[in-house]
Amino acid sequence: MNPRLAKAxxxxxxxxxxxxxxxxxxxxxxxxxMPAGTSNxxxxxxxxxxxxxxxxxxxxxxxxxxxxxxNSLLISGAITLLSLACNLLAGYAFAKxxxxxxxxxxxxxxxxxxxxxxxxxxxxxxxxxxxxxxxSYAGVVMPGMATVLGIFLVRQYAxxxxxxxxxxxxxxxxxxxxxxxxxxxxxxRPVVATLAVxxxxxxxxxxxxxxxxxxxxxxxxxxxxxxxxxxxxxEGTEQMMAGSVLTVLPVLALFLAMQxxxxxxxxxxxxxx
Amino acid sequence: MKVSRxxxxxxxxxxxxxxxxxxxxxxxxxxxSFTDYDLYALADLHNLRFVALxxxxxxxxxxxxxxxxxxxxxxxxxxxxxxxxxxxGAALLLHSPLARCKAxxxxxxxxxxxxxxxxxxxxxxxxxxxxxxxxNHVLGTLGIHPVDWLGDPHxxxxxxxxxxxxxxxxxxxxxxxxxxxxxxxxxxxxxxxxxxxxxxxxxHISLPMLGPTLLxxxxxxxxxxxxxxxxxxxxxxxGPLESTTSxxxxxxxxxxxxxxxxxxxxxxxxxxxxxxxxxxxxxxxxRREDA
Numbered sequence: 001m002n003p004r005l006a007k008a009x010x011x012x013x014x015x016x017x018x019x020x021x022x023x024x025x026x027x028x029x030x031x032x033x034m035p036a037g038t039s040n041x042x043x044x045x046x047x048x049x050x051x052x053x054x055x056x057x058x059x060x061x062x063x064x065x066x067x068x069x070x071n072s073l074l075i076s077g078a079i080t081l082l083s084l085a086c087n088l089l090a091g092y093a094f095a096k097x098x099x100x101x102x103x104x105x106x107x108x109x110x111x112x113x114x115x116x117x118x119x120x121x122x123x124x125x126x127x128x129x130x131x132x133x134x135x136s137y138a139g140v141v142m143p144g145m146a147t148v149l150g151i152f153l154v155r156q157y158a159x160x161x162x163x164x165x166x167x168x169x170x171x172x173x174x175x176x177x178x179x180x181x182x183x184x185x186x187x188x189r190p191v192v193a194t195l196a197v198x199x200x201x202x203x204x205x206x207x208x209x210x211x212x213x214x215x216x217x218x219x220x221x222x223x224x225x226x227x228x229x230x231x232x233x234x235e236g237t238e239q240m241m242a243g244s245v246l247t248v249l250p251v252l253a254l255f256l257a258m259q260x261x262x263x264x265x266x267x268x269x270x271x272x273x
Numbered sequence: 274m275k276v277s278r279x280x281x282x283x284x285x286x287x288x289x290x291x292x293x294x295x296x297x298x299x300x301x302x303x304x305x306s307f308t309d310y311d312l313y314a315l316a317d318l319h320n321l322r323f324v325a326l327x328x329x330x331x332x333x334x335x336x337x338x339x340x341x342x343x344x345x346x347x348x349x350x351x352x353x354x355x356x357x358x359x360x361x362g363a364a365l366l367l368h369s370p371l372a373r374c375k376a377x378x379x380x381x382x383x384x385x386x387x388x389x390x391x392x393x394x395x396x397x398x399x400x401x402x403x404x405x406x407x408x409n410h411v412l413g414t415l416g417i418h419p420v421d422w423l424g425d426p427h428x429x430x431x432x433x434x435x436x437x438x439x440x441x442x443x444x445x446x447x448x449x450x451x452x453x454x455x456x457x458x459x460x461x462x463x464x465x466x467x468x469x470x471x472x473x474x475x476x477h478i479s480l481p482m483l484g485p486t487l488l489x490x491x492x493x494x495x496x497x498x499x500x501x502x503x504x505x506x507x508x509x510x511x512g513p514l515e516s517t518t519s520x521x522x523x524x525x526x527x528x529x530x531x532x533x534x535x536x537x538x539x540x541x542x543x544x545x546x547x548x549x550x551x552x553x554x555x556x557x558x559x560r561r562e563d564a
Binding site: 003006007010011013014015017018020021022024025027028031039040041042043044085086087089090092093094097098099100102105109112114115116117118119120121122123124125126127129142143145146148151176177180201204205207208211212222223224226227230231237240241243244247248251252255256259262263266267270 | 275276277279280281283284286287288290291294295296297298299301302304305315363366367369371372373377378380381382383384385387388389390391392393395396397398399400404405406407410439443444447448451489490493496499500502503506507510521524525528529534537538541542544545548549
């Protein structure tokens with residue numbers, strides 16, 4: 001094949017693919033700036049002729065948008081911090097601290113990955129109900145405080161740390177806790193960043209468990225608030241798009257800022273072994 | 274010994290969380306599925322009765338469960354191959370030495386993965402609106418009659434599949450791209466010297482070398498797609514005519530709308546068994562092919 005033609009085809013296909021991937025998001029952004037009711041026209045408009053921030057203003061004034069936004073930030077932030085603590089400690093222990101039954105325990109944990117999370121949701125709901133914790137932040141945060149995948153990720157990374165360093169510190173009489181905080185944690189910084197982004201994004205986008213657990217609008221996260229608006233059909237297209245922008249934008253920005261860390265984690269997590 | 278005591282102390286928080294909030298509930302779900310836990314039991318535990326395999330027996334005779342299982346299979350059987358094809362195609366394009374601006378294209382193609390499913394599902398609902406949606410507008414300019422995408426039982430699931438492919442293909446694209454980049458360049462060099470065409474290089478070098486990665490990606494995607502829930506919840510509410518009611522959607526409705534938690538647990542376990550059987554069969558089939 002003519003190399004110039006081949007080059008045109010490859011780049012043309014990439015451009016087409018990128019357009020298809022971005023079009024729904026760009027359309028969402030454009031419609032969110034259109035005056036109420038103007039997007040339902042034929043042919044459907046692509047560009048706001050008279051751009052306005054009215055939809056956003058309405059959304060914040062008349063729906064629980066502020067609450068949803070704060071709830072989302074609070075819940076995702078808490079899950080990220082707490083699960084980082086648990087996963088880092090456990091992942092490091094599996095990688096570097098010797099104890100009887102280590103490999104078997106780790107393999108058992110990996111085996112848990114086979115069970116879909118939804119199987120646990122019904123009894124989990126009952127547990128929280130009898131504990132009086134249905135419709136609480138704690139009920140959403142607590143089950144997310146440790147993840148097998150997170151432990152796996154930290155273990156993979158921590159295995160590469162030099163043993164001599166830890167041994168030297170032990171001989172100098174440093175306590176295990178001291179070694180972890182002073183020596184290990186700074187070396188684990190890249191995987192901390194990766195895990196933080198992955199966890200925050202997953203928690204932000206999570207839907208089914210918050211939907212089950214958070215029964216009152218007061219505690220809704222952004223996806224829950226948006227889904228309930230979508231099912232009630234009370235808001236117009238333009239306001240719904242503004243709501244979608246507010247839901248997507250924080251995670252999108254975080255991803256673009258930390259892209260390398262996110263993709264590293266994705267690849268590290270996919271190499272089982 | 275000191276180190277092993279530290280190890281258990283370090284493991285304790287994570288093991289506690291996983292044990293209390295995952296392992297225990299999973300075992301609880303199995304127990305729950307053998308009871309008739311419903312609204313009455315929720316009010317007063319004395320109303321709870323042990324029904325052994327009763328819930329499973331009833332489910333296997335309930336047409337609604339079978340149709341939910343079929344819808345889920347439909348989503349998996351059509352959605353997974355389409356997703357993988359899109360991922361592989363995009364990875365090959367990005368890997369091509371002819372491609373320009375690779376970093377930009379890679380990011381653009383990946384972006385749908387990190388967006389919130391609920392938010393983008395809402396966007397797609399409007400894009401596939403029968404009257405004002407872009408999908409029908411584009412079809413109209415090609416002279417094709419408008420389709421009632423989310424309102425027609427024949428079209429609702431294909432529309433959801435299209436959405437899922439758009440949303441998810443970037444994830445596997447990244448993994449496959451890394452797989453392609455790991456193939457030694459001299460293999461292609463040798464093939465080129467022997468005069469192998471681009472297609473034959475793909476067929477006899479890329480595809481076999483990608484084999485294990487493709488299998489892993491396929492298994493992960495299959496188990497992910499079996500867990501279809503948010504998309505029908507937002508886009509169709511399981512309709513029209515229950516044509517997009519997946520097993521998990523049924524479980525959600527039985528469990529948290531009708532409070533039949535015993536039945537819902539049995540549904541969750543049946544889905545788990547089906548997923549386990551399908552992924553195990555995929556593994557076994559691929560091993561036989563290798564032998």
